[in-house]
Amino acid sequence: xxxxxxxxxxxxxxxxxxxxxxxxxxxxxxxxxxxxxxxxxxxxxxxxxxxxxxxxxxxxxxxxxxxxxxxxxxxxxxxxxxxxxxxxxxxx
Ligand SMILES: [Zn+2]
Ligand SMILES: [Zn+2]
Numbered sequence: 887x888x889x890x891x892x893x894x895x896x897x898x899x900x901x902x903x904x905x906x907x908x909x910x911x912x913x914x915x916x917x918x919x920x921x922x923x924x925x926x927x928x929x930x931x932x933x934x935x936x937x938x939x940x941x942x943x944x945x946x947x948x949x950x951x952x953x954x955x956x957x958x959x960x961x962x963x964x965x966x967x968x969x970x971x972x973x974x975x976x977x978x
Pocket of ligand 1 (some may be wrong): 889890891892893928929960961
């Protein structure tokens with residue numbers, strides 16, 4: 887299957903691509919807009935518990951940085967709006 891997020895999750899390549907990964911979610915840079923994002927590993931909607939887990943990962947890495955929803959079609963997830971991107975964000 888040609889889903890780049892699934893391929894990334896499966897590859898488990900830490901470093902420039904993956905900053906965190908566990909059985910539920912992956913923290914990585916969005917290939918489309920470059921902002922960090924947390925994505926659910928599966929093509930499914932996460933449970934409330936899994937969502938809380940994903941928000942906790944965000945808090946651990948980025949503190950109170952706000953989130954916006956992911957443009958990904960198949961994976962539930964969200965972008966993290968870091969300071970770096972303030973003022974430079976635009977809808978593409
Ligand atoms: Zn996928
Ligand atoms: Zn993006």
